[in-house]
Amino acid sequence: MIKIEHLKKVYPNIIPLKDVSVEINDGDVISVIGPSGTGKSTLLRCINLLEKPTEGHIWVDGTDVTDPKCDLGKVRQKMGMVFQSFNLFGHLTVIENIMLAPMDLLGKSKQEAYDEGMRLLRTVGLAEKALNYPDELSGGQKQRIAIARALAMNPDIILFDEPTSALDPTMVGEVQAVIRDLSKTGKTLMIVTHEMNFARAISNRVFYMDEGGIYEEGTPEQIFEHPQRENTRRFIKKLKVLELNIESRDYDFLGMAGQIEVYCNKNQIPPKTASRIQLTFEETAQILVSLLESPRIQAVCEYSEAAETAEWTVSYGGERLDVINNGDELALAVLKGITEEMKYNWNENAELPNQLSLKIQQA
Ligand SMILES: Nc1ncnc2c1ncn2[C@@H]1O[C@H](COP(=O)(O)OP(=O)(O)O)[C@@H](O)[C@H]1O
Ligand SMILES: [Mg+2]
Numbered sequence: 001m002i003k004i005e006h007l008k009k010v011y012p013n014i015i016p017l018k019d020v021s022v023e024i025n026d027g028d029v030i031s032v033i034g035p036s037g038t039g040k041s042t043l044l045r046c047i048n049l050l051e052k053p054t055e056g057h058i059w060v061d062g063t064d065v066t067d068p069k070c071d072l073g074k075v076r077q078k079m080g081m082v083f084q085s086f087n088l089f090g091h092l093t094v095i096e097n098i099m100l101a102p103m104d105l106l107g108k109s110k111q112e113a114y115d116e117g118m119r120l121l122r123t124v125g126l127a128e129k130a131l132n133y134p135d136e137l138s139g140g141q142k143q144r145i146a147i148a149r150a151l152a153m154n155p156d157i158i159l160f161d162e163p164t165s166a167l168d169p170t171m172v173g174e175v176q177a178v179i180r181d182l183s184k185t186g187k188t189l190m191i192v193t194h195e196m197n198f199a200r201a202i203s204n205r206v207f208y209m210d211e212g213g214i215y216e217e218g219t220p221e222q223i224f225e226h227p228q229r230e231n232t233r234r235f236i237k238k239l240k241v242l243e244l245n246i247e248s249r250d251y252d253f254l255g256m257a258g259q260i261e262v263y264c265n266k267n268q269i270p271p272k273t274a275s276r277i278q279l280t281f282e283e284t285a286q287i288l289v290s291l292l293e294s295p296r297i298q299a300v301c302e303y304s305e306a307a308e309t310a311e312w313t314v315s316y317g318g319e320r321l322d323v324i325n326n327g328d329e330l331a332l333a334v335l336k337g338i339t340e341e342m343k344y345n346w347n348e349n350a351e352l353p354n355q356l357s358l359k360i361q362q363a
Contacts, residue, residue, distance in 0.1 A: 001025055002047060002157070002188070007056035009042050016042045018212030020056070024190070026156070029183045031199035031220075032192045034209035035235065040192045043209070044159045047190070048079045060157075077105065080150030080158040084166045086142045088134040088149070095121070095130040098149045106153065113152070120148040124178050140171025144178050151182075158182065160191040164198075196236070200224050208232045238305035240267040244281070246297040249289050256281070260301070269303055269310070272363035276338045277301055277310050280358050283334050284314050287327035292318055298352055310360040315352035322346075323356060 002024040009017040016039030024030060032040050045051040047058060049065055049072055057066050065075050088097050098120060099113035108116070121127040124144040134142055143163055150158055160179065164172045176198050183189055183202045193199050199206060199220065206223040208216045208231075216223065216232045227233040234241065242263040244256050260281060264274035281299060289295050296317040303310045322344045324332070335342060341359040 001059075001061060003057075003059040004047070005057045005059075007043075007046060007058065008054045009039070009046055009051060010054040015212060017046070017053075020213045022207075022214055022217070024188060026188055027186045028205055029189045029203045030191070030205045030207060031203040032190060032207045032209060033194070033196070033199060033223075033235070034207075034215070038209040039212065040209050041161050044081070044161050044190060044192060048076060048081055048159055050081075073105070077153055078156050080153055080155040082143070082146050082150055082158065082160045082163050084162040086134070086139075086146045086166075088142060088146060090134055093131050093133055094126070094137070094145050097134070097145060098152045101149070102152050117148070117152060120151050121145075123151075123181070124148045125174075138171060139167045140174045143167065143171075143175045147175075147178055147182070155187070157188040157190070160189065160193075162192050162194070164193070164195060196224065208235065210235070234302075237302075237307060240269075240303045240305060242301040244299045244301075246285060246289070246295055246299070249295060251285070251289070251295075253282070253285065256285075263301070267303055267305070270308070270363050273303075273308070273310055273360060276360045276363070277303070277312070279338060280312050280335060280360055283331045284312065284323075284356065284358065287323050287331050288314070288316055290328060291321065291323065291326065292316065296352065309362060312356075312358045312360070314356045314358070315350070316354045316356075317352050318354065320346050321354055323354075 004020055004022050007017055007020040020043065032043065034040055042051060046053045053066055057064055060075055060078060063070055063075060092100065095114065095117050098117035102108040102113045102116065103110065118127060118130060121130055124147060126141060126144055129137060129141065137145065163179065164175050167175065179191065180202050203220055206218060206220050207214045208223055210231045216227060216229050223232065224236055227236050242260065244259060257278060260278050264277060288297055297314060299312060299314045301310060301312050324342055324344050335358065338361055339358045340361045343357045345355040347353050347355060
């Protein structure tokens with residue numbers, strides 16, 4: 001078991017990990033996801049002590065690995081790491097790459113290391129490449145060798161840092177298949193990945209990292225289907241967000257139309273959806289501005305790249321005012337034609353208590 005308590009990692013210009021506490025159980029298969037720069041690699045590198053934590057403790061099977069007196073060699077033997085860039089030794093053959101650490105660190109004989117190495121090569125489907133050099137292999141093959149090499153130390157824990165990110169898309173599957181097999185062996189795996197379907201299929205836990213730590217964690221179902229927190233939701237749905245604020249009746253409607261256009265182009269929103277996003281904003285703004293003496297309106301558009309859906313959430317101040325039943329009929333008719341759903345909500349405690357959500361019809 002790995003137990004992390006108040007882990008903090010400070011670099012000169014940034015604090016990627018502010019205060020991380022979590023327990024990882026034997027046999028857990030954990031996918032670590034999140035935007036780049038949120039400390040995913042740093043977390044893995046702190047766990048296997050490639051980086052020295054600034055503060056906090058990490059226990060691996062009861063040993064505090066942050067204790068200066070701890071025998072690092074022994075702890076590292078329990079943990080294998082697989083990198084994006086394979087890190088194979090170019091001057092050694094495939095089988096030599098795999099035999100090296102068991103002979104040097106575990107004191108295995110050449111014969112033992114060879115037999116075990118060949119067995120592992122068969123499990124990753126590459127026994128016939130034993131005498132080749134890494135340069136003669138494809139990226140997917142190299143990464144499978146790197147996994148076999150990590151397995152040769154018979155670690156209880158294997159950390160993968162974006163194992164498929166450097167691969168040609170045609171080779172992602174073969175490496176994922178090897179990791180998927182491994183996930184059923186009872187070893188503890190932590191995998192930083194951007195492949196959401198893969199993460200979902202193989203892990204029992206998902207860590208979403210953001211804002212200096214594990215921002216949200218849960219089962220794949222919880223994180224991918226029902227994320228609780230805003231950043232997780234935006235990341236999972238690949239939400240692209242635009243916010244516009246109207247603060248007077250004489251708002252700059254052309255400027256805002258321009259902002260919407262830029263937003264749609266930048267996010268490659270299909271033209272039909274883009275024009276509905278534009279029209280929904282125009283009609284809603286027109287209805288509200290004509291009804292509100294001194295309008296305070298916040299309009300947020302969220303486009304989900306994953307689902308290709310768009311939605312406006314328009315909040316406004318003032319008395320309770322359900323525009324769906326009070327607005328200009330012609331404008332409402334236009335809105336009904338291009339939305340799938342229009343909903344009005346009153347939230348007394350919000351700064352802008354009126355809230356209108358408009359789901360745009362899919363193109
Ligand atoms: N050795 C380092 N020195 C200084 N800053 C670093 C170092 N390693 C990583 N960082 C910074 O720490 C932050 C987190 O990095 P990283 O853990 O690699 O993020 P991720 O793997 O989630 O993309 C980034 O802003 C990165 O630039
Ligand atoms: Mg990284």
